[in-house]
Amino acid sequence: MTVTKLFKEFLDSEKAGGFTLIACTILSLVLANSVWSESYLHLWHYSLGNHPIEYWINDGLMTLFFLLIGLELEREVYIGELSNLKNALLPIAAALGGMLLPVGLYLFLNYGTSTQSGAGIPMATDIAFALGVLSLLGNKVPTSLKVFLTALAVIDDLGAILVIAIFYTKTLIWSNLLLALGIFAFLLLLNRLKVRNLIPYLLGGIVMWFFMLHSGIHATITGVLLAFAIPFGNGNEKSTSYVLQHFLHKPVAFIVLPLFALANTAIIVNSNWHYALSYNYTLGIALGLIIGKPIGIWLFSYLSVKLKIGKLPDDLNWKSILGASILGGIGFTMSIFITLLSFSDGEHIDNAKIIILLSSLIAGVLGLFYLKMNLKNRKA
Known part of the structure; x- marks a missing residue:
């Protein structure tokens, strides 16, 4: 399988970024539970331009993350796996299963309750963490498996973005939305x-x-x-897209x-x-990520091949x-992001974050050890 230079760069930055994320998460948890806890927590709520720093990170800087995801998706659609x-229908089917089953499990436990809005939390895969874990297996991992996992994660991130736009918009200000879409149309014209x-x-x-x-739809x-x-x-x-994507890799990661x-x-x-x-919403998140994700991804992949919709790469097997499906249960970034949109109660948010971290871990x-056993006889 031919891998473009930019895709290899994307993989490398995501792998290193995954380890950086792990280190930052551990550091943050340690500081939040240390003697410096009050100062550390206050840091993120420090007001900057009438909004806390946390707001500017989640609503501002994270737009760059979504821009990078969009550029990678664009590349996949034009010249990549999609x-x-x-070839595209296999990761598309996998992503669809990896979204529907976790959402279904969550709603089974929470439908009609005040926590129903958290259904989108277990539906997305964290690319950086997943590729970071996969990289621990070194060159025993087939390139096509890395491509499959990347395409799957990018597609279900897109699904999560659509869910955010459709279901997590509480108040819509049409004038601002139309102005934003007008600018988008103008940029398309420039293109x-x-x-x-x-x-x-x-x-x-x-x-x-x-x-x-200011339209009500999340700015990212x-x-x-x-x-x-x-x-x-x-x-x-x-190309313009290549130059920007190349530039964004390291700042985002x-x-x-x-x-x-x-x-x-x-x-x-x-x-x-x-x-x-012990809560239904946290149980729904855990079951969605640990059980729903792998079953949904694997089952829909299997059905797409058996129904001759998708095609399994020659160097991959169902094991x-x-x-890769188990690694799809690493939610982290997008799961936490959707948690912040789903709940307004601080206790709900913190409980959900704890479960996301545990479930992703x-x-x-599980994914690392399963693949290590399965790929141990593969030649380097």
């Missing part, structure tokens, strides 16, 4: 006119973000829209996501933390697909 319909300079797209993106922020959606407005061309190293982890895992874990396991360890 450019061939037969059609073959304007390749990045500056007008970035300036337009900032203005679009401002109006989207701007990142994905902007990605598809930026010219892709032939996708070579001189080593600044944006670590800051997100530090700000959103500052959780005080008291002696009664285990009671967080390796199951291993379990999924990561």
